[in-house]
Amino acid sequence: MNRxxxxxxxxxxxxxxxWVLKGVEWSLFWSVVRHARWPWVAVAIGSFFLSLMVRxxxxxxxxxxxxxxxxxxxxxxxxxxxxxxxNVLPGKLGEVAKLVLITRFTGVSAVKSTVAIAMDRVVxxxxxxxxxxxxxxxxxxxxxxxxxxxxxxxxxxxxVATAMWLLARNRxxxxxxxxxxxxFNFLKGISALEAGRSDLLALHTFPxxxxxxxxxxxxxxxxxxxxxxxxxxxxxxxxGAIGILTMGVVSFGGVIxxxxxxxxxxxYLSTIALRSVGVSASPALAIGIMTHLILxxxxxxxxxxxxxxxxxxxxxxxxxxxxxx
Numbered sequence: 001m002n003r004x005x006x007x008x009x010x011x012x013x014x015x016x017x018x019w020v021l022k023g024v025e026w027s028l029f030w031s032v033v034r035h036a037r038w039p040w041v042a043v044a045i046g047s048f049f050l051s052l053m054v055r056x057x058x059x060x061x062x063x064x065x066x067x068x069x070x071x072x073x074x075x076x077x078x079x080x081x082x083x084x085x086x087n088v089l090p091g092k093l094g095e096v097a098k099l100v101l102i103t104r105f106t107g108v109s110a111v112k113s114t115v116a117i118a119m120d121r122v123v124x125x126x127x128x129x130x131x132x133x134x135x136x137x138x139x140x141x142x143x144x145x146x147x148x149x150x151x152x153x154x155x156x157x158x159x160v161a162t163a164m165w166l167l168a169r170n171r172x173x174x175x176x177x178x179x180x181x182x183x184f185n186f187l188k189g190i191s192a193l194e195a196g197r198s199d200l201l202a203l204h205t206f207p208x209x210x211x212x213x214x215x216x217x218x219x220x221x222x223x224x225x226x227x228x229x230x231x232x233x234x235x236x237x238x239x240g241a242i243g244i245l246t247m248g249v250v251s252f253g254g255v256i257x258x259x260x261x262x263x264x265x266x267x268y269l270s271t272i273a274l275r276s277v278g279v280s281a282s283p284a285l286a287i288g289i290m291t292h293l294i295l296x297x298x299x300x301x302x303x304x305x306x307x308x309x310x311x312x313x314x315x316x317x318x319x320x321x322x323x324x325x
Contacts, residue, residue, distance in 0.1 A: 012257055016264035020271050020285055029282040032234050040233035041290065047225035048294050052302075054222060055079075058124075058215040062116050065208065067106045074105040077306040084303025087261040087296055095121075101310075122164060123209060125157030125252075127216025131224065132248040139241035145276045146245050153252040223247055223295075227270070230290045236274075236283050249273040250291075261300075266292040 060075045078101035086094030095117065103113050132150045141147075221244065228243030250269045257265035270288035275281065 013259040013264035016257065016259070016268035020264070020267045020288070023281040024285055025282050028280075029286060032283045032286045035235065036286075036290075037233050037235070040229050041294075044226045044229035044233065044291070044294050045298070047222050047229055048298060051219050051222040051226070052299065054215055054219040058212055058219065059120065061215070062120055062212065063102065063106060063108065066112050066116055067108045070106045070108075075102065077310060078102040078105060080299070080302040080306040081310070082303070083299040084307065087300045087303070101314075104314075118164065119209075119212070122157055122161045123212045124216045124219075125153065126161060127213055128220045128248055128251055129154040129157060130213075130217055131220040131244055135224070135241040135244040135248070139239060139245070141241075141245070141277065143276055145272065146249065149249050149252050153248070220244070220247070220251075226294055227287070227291050230287050230294070233290065234283050234286050236279055236287065238277070238279075242274075242277060245277075246270055246273040246287075261296060262292065266295075 056076055056079065059079050060070070060072050063070050063075045078098045081101055082094040082098030084094070085097040099110065099113050099117060102108065102117075103110050106113075108116075129150065132146075132153070136146065136150060224240065224244030224247040226243070227246045228238070228240045231238045231243060249272070250266055253269040254262055254265055257269065259265045267285065267288035270291060271281070271284045274284040274287060279287075
């Protein structure tokens, strides 16, 4: 299974790179890169760190609700190691590494941690859908690709959120799904979460969900600023709404196109989004590469720093745990 994931990830990355490189005029590409306006790149980097700060606050806040004594260092190091693992492993296994480490450092059970991570990811997806929807309204674009990605992402995440809400509040439905999971050896996550139904209820309160949603909207808006600033760095005209929509296509699409570190997939998704609004292939590729570096390198360095503070032996144990899933 792990070998299949690795092969699939490499294959997807190769196909994405092949498509992205089609139609690129290399002389124009290097001209765009040489004439980059670096102060705008600095703005993009600053926007990324602001986004990361908001994301870190949201992550720590969620775990403080289920582990009041959790320290920031105990919640943030697993988050950053998860970023690092997602950059080197296929199949989003950084999420699993994050789960393993957060349970180890905070003492929170795997069930509670799974509930918290699920809420974080689902509400985050809804926040992204809200930001994309506002950007579409502001831009006035009637672009089928951008509208399609927005609609599909919204339906998926709202659907999952609705399912979680029903599971939390319907004891019978929760029990039936848990028994089916045990009887037919599937839906193991639902079966395990049956023990944590009270935790799911505790987290699914309106004030808490609203606060996490607000933080998600701020996070995605600032991350969209990375794409907007890089557009300006390469002298590509485009509003902040275009930057946010490009970011939305990359983020929603990355859930499906899973490659180690997003290599190839990020460039492919950002390029098709930009080309759909009239940006030519060469500057679109330059924007894709630069935004990927800004989103990937600092997060990976934070993850590496966290690995150093945690200790290599603990990290190798985590790697072993993720490889068995």
